[in-house]
Amino acid sequence: MRDSVLTNKENYMGSLLSEESDLKKQSRHFADELGLGRISISAAEAQLIKTLVRMHGCKKFVEIGTLTGLSAQYIFEALPEGGELWTLEKDEKHGAMASQVFSKMDQANKKIHLVMGDAREELEKLSVLGPFDGVFIDGNKAAYFDYLTWSEKNLRPGGLILADNIFLSGSVWGEATQQKFSEKQTKIMNEFNRRLADPNLFESAIVPSYEGLYIGIKK
Ligand SMILES: C[S@@+](CC[C@H](N)C(=O)[O-])C[C@H]1O[C@@H](n2cnc3c(N)ncnc32)[C@H](O)[C@@H]1O
Secondary structure (H helix, E strand, O other): OOOOOOOOOHHHHHHHHHOOOOOHHHHHHHHHHHHOHHHHOOHHHHHHHHHHHOOOOOOEEEEEEOOHHHHHHHHHHHHOOOEEEEEEEEHHHHHHHHHHHHHOOOOOEEEEEEEOOOOHHHHHHHHHOEEEEEEOOOOOOOHHHHHHHHHHHHHEEEEEEEEEOHHHHHHHOOOOOOOOOOOHHHHHHHHHHHHHHOOOEEEEEEOOOOOOEEEEEEE
C-alpha cells in the first residue's frame, strides 16, 4: 500500500521480501497509470494475506475489489491444485487491466474468475457455488457490512475472513483524515468492526497495519 505513507518499519519489512514478479509489477504499473497506486496493497500485507490463505488451506476463495489484480495474484499463488478464485470488480477500466494480467497467469491447475459488476449483486449470484473457504474484503467501504453478511451465509464453518482498511485512516476512532470518509462510511465500518469482534460469531484479530487488516474465522 501507499508508498508515500510507508513508515521505516514497513519499508524494512518490504526490504526482506523477494522482488515482485514482472506480472505483479504490471498490476502496480496499471494501478499507477490509473492514479491509484496508493490503494494497491503493499507487498508486506499481500504476503501476509497469502500466508494466511495458505495456512488456512483455502481452496475456494472470493476477493471483493480486484483493482488491477495485484492482491488476486498473491491469493491465487496460495491456493492448492484445483483451487478457484473469484475476484469481483465493478469498474470496467480496472477490470480490463486485471483481465490482461490474469490472461498471462498459469491456470493449468487452478482457475481465476474475474466477475464484473456491483459486488453486492454478483455475490448473490455466486452463492450457488458455495460454500467458500475464505473471502478478502477490499471493495466499496460503505458495503463492508453487507459483504460480511454474505460471508456469514456463504463461508463454511471455520472459513477465513480478511478485510483491509478497517481503520478508514483513523476515522473510525474520530480522527480527521486527509482522505474524506463520509459519516455513513464511518458508521458502517464501525458496525462491521463490532460484528467481527463478536466472539459468538467469529474468532478474530486485528493486524495494526497502517490501514488495519481484520482476520476473522467464522464459528
Ligand atoms: C482498494 S481497491 C482493491 C485493491 C486490490 N484488492 C489490490 O490490493 O490489488 C478497491 C476496488 O474495489 C472496486 N469497487 C468499489 N466499489 C465496488 C463495488 N460496489 N463492487 C465491486 N467492486 C467495487 C474499485 O473499483 C477498486 O478497484
